[in-house]
Amino acid sequence: MVSRILDFLDSFQSPYVELVRDICTQDVVIVDANDTVAKAARLLQKYGYKQVPVTKGGLWVGTIFERTVTRRLLLTDPSSLLEKKVEEIMDEVLPIVSEQTPVDKIIPLLQHTQALLISSKGKVSGILTNADLLKIAVKKSSSQSSRS
Numbered sequence: 001m002v003s004r005i006l007d008f009l010d011s012f013q014s015p016y017v018e019l020v021r022d023i024c025t026q027d028v029v030i031v032d033a034n035d036t037v038a039k040a041a042r043l044l045q046k047y048g049y050k051q052v053p054v055t056k057g058g059l060w061v062g063t064i065f066e067r068t069v070t071r072r073l074l075l076t077d078p079s080s081l082l083e084k085k086v087e088e089i090m091d092e093v094l095p096i097v098s099e100q101t102p103v104d105k106i107i108p109l110l111q112h113t114q115a116l117l118i119s120s121k122g123k124v125s126g127i128l129t130n131a132d133l134l135k136i137a138v139k140k141s142s143s144q145s146s147r148s
Contacts, residue, residue, distance in 0.1 A: 020106060021099035023133070024118045024126035030055050031064060033087035040064045040086050051115050053127065054090045060117065060124065062090035093117075099125055101131070 005088040029047055031040045033056035044053050044066050054062040072081050074087060081089075092109050095109055109116060110130055118126035 019099065020097060020101050020103055020116070020118050020128050021126065023103065024099070024128040025132065026126045028053060028117070028124060028127045031086055032056065033061055033085065033090065035080065035086050037064075037069060037084050037086055037089060038082035041069055041082065044069070044137040050129070051094070053094060053117060053124075054086055056087065060093045060096070062087065062092060063094050063115075064090050065114070094127075096124070126127070 029043055030053050031043055033054050040052060043049070044064075048060065049066070051063050051065045053060060054064055068089060068091055069081075094115050094117045095113055096119050097106055097109070099118050100122045106116060106128070110128075110133070115127055115129040118128055119125050
């Protein structure tokens, strides 16, 4: 799917190079590793996200994915799971890339992970998901249509 989106974007042959900072979500919703899975699940639902980065002591330590929570809910007692700490079930931390990275350079990464953390001067400044690539496709499609 990601490669088809890239092919679509390439079809416009724009000289403008889109950077990840231009399409990422800049207000990163996070959860602490010591928070409960219930809190993380509420954040996932509230914002409609598929994943939320996890921090501990100011460091990025993991990611809690909607799919991880739902899979575990099917295998265990829901109330027991929801009372656990996020760090007990979290997955690996998302890859981090510079906000100056051209979008076409992150496509291979997004074929292996659902999201990327975006950094500026050593601090996380955003998050980019596969869905964010649609922002480019829609924008370019709209501008192409208006020129016709």
